[in-house]
Amino acid sequence: MGAEGGTGPVTAPVTIADKPEIVLIELLFYAYRDFVSDPDAVLLRYDFGRAHHRVLHFVDRHPGMRVADLLDILKITKQSLGRVLKELIDTGFIEQVPGPVDRRQRLLYPTEKGRALSARLTEPQARRIGAALAALDPAGRAGAERFLRLMIDADERDKVSRLISR
Amino acid sequence: MGAEGGTGPVTAPVTIADKPEIVLIELLFYAYRDFVSDPDAVLLRYDFGRAHHRVLHFVDRHPGMRVADLLDILKITKQSLGRVLKELIDTGFIEQVPGPVDRRQRLLYPTEKGRALSARLTEPQARRIGAALAALDPAGRAGAERFLRLMIDADERDKVSRLISR
DNA sequence: CGAAATATGTCAATATGGCTGACGTAAATA
DNA sequence: TATTTACGTCAGCCATATTGACATATTTCG
Numbered sequence: 251m252g253a254e255g256g257t258g259p260v261t262a263p264v265t266i267a268d269k270p271e272i273v274l275i276e277l278l279f280y281a282y283r284d285f286v287s288d289p290d291a292v293l294l295r296y297d298f299g300r301a302h303h304r305v306l307h308f309v310d311r312h313p314g315m316r317v318a319d320l321l322d323i324l325k326i327t328k329q330s331l332g333r334v335l336k337e338l339i340d341t342g343f344i345e346q347v348p349g350p351v352d353r354r355q356r357l358l359y360p361t362e363k364g365r366a367l368s369a370r371l372t373e374p375q376a377r378r379i380g381a382a383l384a385a386l387d388p389a390g391r392a393g394a395e396r397f398l399r400l401m402i403d404a405d406e407r408d409k410v411s412r413l414i415s416r
Numbered sequence: 417m418g419a420e421g422g423t424g425p426v427t428a429p430v431t432i433a434d435k436p437e438i439v440l441i442e443l444l445f446y447a448y449r450d451f452v453s454d455p456d457a458v459l460l461r462y463d464f465g466r467a468h469h470r471v472l473h474f475v476d477r478h479p480g481m482r483v484a485d486l487l488d489i490l491k492i493t494k495q496s497l498g499r500v501l502k503e504l505i506d507t508g509f510i511e512q513v514p515g516p517v518d519r520r521q522r523l524l525y526p527t528e529k530g531r532a533l534s535a536r537l538t539e540p541q542a543r544r545i546g547a548a549l550a551a552l553d554p555a556g557r558a559g560a561e562r563f564l565r566l567m568i569d570a571d572e573r574d575k576v577s578r579l580i581s582r
Numbered sequence: 583c584g585a586a587a588t589a590t591g592t593c594a595a596t597a598t599g600g601c602t603g604a605c606g607t608a609a610a611t612a
Numbered sequence: 613t614a615t616t617t618a619c620g621t622c623a624g625c626c627a628t629a630t631t632g633a634c635a636t637a638t639t640t641c642g
Contacts, residue, residue, distance in 0.1 A: 259525030281567035359425030390559025397560030401447035
C-alpha cells in the first residue's frame with residue numbers, strides 16, 4: 251500500500267456511504283443541541299440553569315414523586331440533585347411533603363409558581379415539536395416516536411413508557 | 417376555586433392529553449440520555465470525556481476542517497475547545513496542518529490512531545441506531561430523520577444538511 | 583424488641599466542561 | 613501601511629457532575 255507509512259494526517263472523510271448510521275448519530279447531536287437551548291433565555295432571568303429545568307419539569311409532570319424516582323430518571327447522584335433541588339425549594343417552585351404512608355419519603359410537588367414556570371419553559375420546546383409534527387404525516391410521526399423509544403436502553407423502555415403515558 | 421387559596425403543592429399531574437408535545441419532549445431527553453452514554457466506557461480508558469468524543473468525531477468526519485468550523489458546529493467558545501483539542505493533539509489523535517492557501521488557518525485532521533478511536537466510539541452508537549432503523553419501515557425511518565432535522569434551528573438546517581450529506 | 587435495611591440529607595473534595603475578558607501573533611486584506 | 617482575521621493563551625470563574633463518608637429518621641425483618 252502507498253508510501254505514507256507514518257501516522258500522518260488522514261485526509262479521507264468518513265462518508266455516509268461508509269456508515270449510514272452516522273446521519274442519525276449526527277442529527278441527534280444537532281437536534282438536541284438546539285432543542286435544549288430553547289428555554290435558556292427564560293432560565294437566565296431566574297438565575298437557573300438547565301439542571302433546574304430538568305428537575306422542575308419532572309416534578310411538575312409527576313407531582314408527589316419520590317426523590318429516588320427523580321434520581322432514577324435523571325441518572326445523577328443525590329448530591330448533584332441536592333443543590334439544584336434545594337434552590338428550587340428555597341425559591342418556592344417546589345415543595346416537599348412527608349410521605350403519608352412511608353414518612354421517610356419526602357414527596358416532591360410543584361407549587362403554583364413552579365407549575366407556571368414549568369409551563370413557560372415547556373412552551374418554546376412544545377412549539378418546536380408541534381411545528382415538526384405538523385410537517386409530518388401520521389406514519390412519519392409514528393416513526394419519529396418509535397425511533398426515539400428505541401434509542402432508550404432496552405431495560406429502561408417499559409419504565410419510561412409507563413412514566414410518559416400517564 | 418375551592419378553599420385552597422395558598423400556594424400549596426399542586427397535585428394534579430400534567431398529562432399528555434393537556435400537552436401532547438410532552439411525549440416527544442421527554443422522549444428526546446430519555447433518548448439522548450442513554451444514547452450519549454454508550455461510548456463512556458471506552459472514553460474512560462483513554463482518560464477522555466464526552467467533549468473529547470465530540471471533537472474527535474467531527475474532526476474525523478470532516479478532515480481538514482478549520483477550527484472556526486468546529487466551533488460553529490459545537491457552539492462553544494474557542495477557550496473551551498482549546499483544552500480538549502490540545503489534549504487530543506498531545507496524545508496523537510488529532511493533527512494540525514497549516515492551511516495551504518491561508519496560512520493563518522490550522523486545519524484539523526485525525527491521525528490513523530484518531531480515526532481508529534473515533535470508529536470505536538461510533539460503533540456502539542451505530543449499533544443502537546442500526547437496530548432501531550431495522551425495526552422501522554421506510555416511512556418510519558424517513559419520519560425519524562425528518563423529525564430530527566426539524567428540531568434543528570431553522571437558520572442552521574441548510575448548513576447542517578450540507579455537513580451531513582458529504 | 584432490637585438489628586438491619588431504607589429514604590433522604592449533608593459535608594468535603596474533586597473533575598469536567600463550559601464561560602468571560604484580556605492580550606498576543608501571524609498572516610491576509612483593504 | 614493599517615486593519616481585520618484566524619487562532620492561541622492566560623487567568624479566573626461558574627455550573628454541574630462525581631466519590632466517599634457520615635447523620636437521621638423510619639420502616640422492616642428476624
